[in-house]
Amino acid sequence: MPKGVRHSRMPGGRKASTFTLVLAMLLMLSFVLLLLLALGIFSLPINTDDAPKAVDLSSFFHKTVDNAAHEKREQWTEILSWEPRAFIYHNFLSKEECNYLINLAKPHMEKSTVVDSATGKSKDSRVRTSSGTFLQRGRDKTIRDIEKRIADFTFIPVEHGEGLQILHYEVGQKYEPHYDYFLDQFNTKNGGQRIATVLMYLSDVEEGGETVFPGAKGNFSSVPWWNELSECGKKGLSVKPKMGDALLFWSMRPDATLDPSSLHGGCPVISGNKWSSTKWLHVSEYKI
Numbered sequence: 001m002p003k004g005v006r007h008s009r010m011p012g013g014r015k016a017s018t019f020t021l022v023l024a025m026l027l028m029l030s031f032v033l034l035l036l037l038a039l040g041i042f043s044l045p046i047n048t049d050d051a052p053k054a055v056d057l058s059s060f061f062h063k064t065v066d067n068a069a070h071e072k073r074e075q076w077t078e079i080l081s082w083e084p085r086a087f088i089y090h091n092f093l094s095k096e097e098c099n100y101l102i103n104l105a106k107p108h109m110e111k112s113t114v115v116d117s118a119t120g121k122s123k124d125s126r127v128r129t130s131s132g133t134f135l136q137r138g139r140d141k142t143i144r145d146i147e148k149r150i151a152d153f154t155f156i157p158v159e160h161g162e163g164l165q166i167l168h169y170e171v172g173q174k175y176e177p178h179y180d181y182f183l184d185q186f187n188t189k190n191g192g193q194r195i196a197t198v199l200m201y202l203s204d205v206e207e208g209g210e211t212v213f214p215g216a217k218g219n220f221s222s223v224p225w226w227n228e229l230s231e232c233g234k235k236g237l238s239v240k241p242k243m244g245d246a247l248l249f250w251s252m253r254p255d256a257t258l259d260p261s262s263l264h265g266g267c268p269v270i271s272g273n274k275w276s277s278t279k280w281l282h283v284s285e286y287k288i
């Protein structure tokens with residue numbers, strides 16, 4: 001047997017006392033750790049009673065934010081669906097920000113158009129009957145704040161976004177289901193394909209005006225707001241417009257292929273009117 005091993009077993013030897021010391025220190029460390037655990041200063045990542053239930057749309061963090069006027073609002077995110085990949089960020093915008101965007105856009109609203117996939121040009125259409133306008137990226141502090149928040153939420157740099165589009169839908173106005181990605185060569189020249197969309201609701205809508213994903217996989221009647229949806233809203237997985245909420249969905253899968261389950265539309269407004277803002281995000285920098 002090697003000498004060293006025999007030495008370490010000798011009681012009273014120098015190696016043995018080092019061993020005792022290490023053991024004592026380990027014991028003390030365990031004791032301190034247990035104490036910290038007991039006092040709740042340190043905790044192990046174990047789910048407690050607020051763990052999401054199977055039928056819940058999984059919720060992430062909750063936090064309360066304060067604005068300049070000391071009005072608190074609670075923010076939390078929710079997974080809406082994995083096919084399409086869609087998430088809701090509650091109270092993403094403050095009431096002031098919503099009204100600010102509406103008032104900024106109001107004098108410049110024009111009839112909305114759609115992209116002609118043969119020519120890549122904008123054209124008038126029956127499938128989209130709203131009116132809208134674009135607000136240039138980074139045009140003022142409020143917009144820069146919102147664009148930074150969108151970048152934080154999506155992990156996509158501010159420079160990959162188009163300017164915010166503000167849309168207004170009156171009773172009967174809608175946007176038939178469509179994709180946000182392009183099927184033409186022209187519109188992908190600047191920034192490449194559109195990868196994701198953040199749709200922000202700037203107003204509540206009394207009835208109708210839902211964002212509907214008719215191609216979503218899963219049981220879309222299990223959403224808690226199912227009974228409040230219009231007939232159009234029940235044709236797919238739907239989100240009810242709520243002032244300040246943001247909906248993020250991806251037009252591309254993580255492997256960079258186009259995701260047809262991202263098909264979505266704006267249901268006709270039945271009562272009230274709908275203001276929304278859209279941020280389209282590209283795979284690379286979108287030059288302005």
Ligand SMILES: *[C@@H]1O[C@H](CO)[C@@H](O)[C@H](O)[C@H]1NC(C)=O
Pocket residue numbers: 219221222
């Ligand atoms: C879908 O969800 C609803 C509500 O949770 C439930 O009543 C219904 O049975 C479900 N349908 C299917 C096919 O699982």
